[in-house]
Amino acid sequence: ILYTVLEDHESASRHVAGLLVETINRHSPDTSGLCTLGLATGSTPLSVYENLCRRYQSGEVSFQGITTFNLDEYVGLPPEHPQSYLAYMRTNLFDHVDLDRSKTHLPAAHQIDDSHSAEAISRRYESEIENAGGIDWQLLGIGVNGHIGFNEPGATIDSPTRLVDLAASTIEANSRFFESTDQVPKQAITMGIGTILKARKIVLLATGAAKAEAVAAAINGPVTSDNPASFLQTHSDVLFVLDREAASAIA
Numbered sequence: 001i002l003y004t005v006l007e008d009h010e011s012a013s014r015h016v017a018g019l020l021v022e023t024i025n026r027h028s029p030d031t032s033g034l035c036t037l038g039l040a041t042g043s044t045p046l047s048v049y050e051n052l053c054r055r056y057q058s059g060e061v062s063f064q065g066i067t068t069f070n071l072d073e074y075v076g077l078p079p080e081h082p083q084s085y086l087a088y089m090r091t092n093l094f095d096h097v098d099l100d101r102s103k104t105h106l107p108a109a110h111q112i113d114d115s116h117s118a119e120a121i122s123r124r125y126e127s128e129i130e131n132a133g134g135i136d137w138q139l140l141g142i143g144v145n146g147h148i149g150f151n152e153p154g155a156t157i158d159s160p161t162r163l164v165d166l167a168a169s170t171i172e173a174n175s176r177f178f179e180s181t182d183q184v185p186k187q188a189i190t191m192g193i194g195t196i197l198k199a200r201k202i203v204l205l206a207t208g209a210a211k212a213e214a215v216a217a218a219i220n221g222p223v224t225s226d227n228p229a230s231f232l233q234t235h236s237d238v239l240f241v242l243d244r245e246a247a248s249a250i251a
């Protein structure tokens, strides 16, 4: 896995935003027309999105013609809940740029009910990605346990979009956004490892010392379900963008 180390969170975020702007502009409507991005949520990409909004405002980039697919969405939160990933994407990106809202997608986890199974919703997400021509450029974060999307340890290399249980450590880590741990959703619909590996290019952003072990295991360790990010070793176009702290355990 190729990786690049920048000084701190801000410079790593700027670097990723720059890569995204380059990709979008290369695919701009007057060239090939279509570009499909895979997007992540969480604390890590916040500065990336801030940076993209600024560059949009200054006329450096336009999101017209862009289609987006987010990695995951919590089960059990209404879409308008402030901690839903849909609300996150609206607040941090969608509401500030010229993305066509009908071309933005997140797993419709809130639609799960007696007549809409999680399996059917997951299958529909996979076919929406396929019908859009697949993902050109996928942004990832990484969990302290090596999860990508919500593919927790134990996930298999060919896993599709599906309903998953969140690991205890993930629920704990996410509880900082909720009033108490029992309000944190315990399940999500996530793109699978197999879904992620179909993206043509993958960029994983990780910053801070808490991610150092997971990053090192993903890069140097064996390819194993114990660290789902290690499956990225099997893809031919992956870049990790790290700050010094996140890179500190790489051999």
Ligand code: F6R
Binding pocket: 039, 040, 041, 042, 043, 044, 045, 071, 072, 140, 141, 142, 143, 147, 148, 149, 150
């Ligand atoms: C988010 C996602 C997760 C996060 C990971 C790290 O869509 O799929 O894999 O990237 O949990 O979260 P932060 O960035 O909050 O440390």
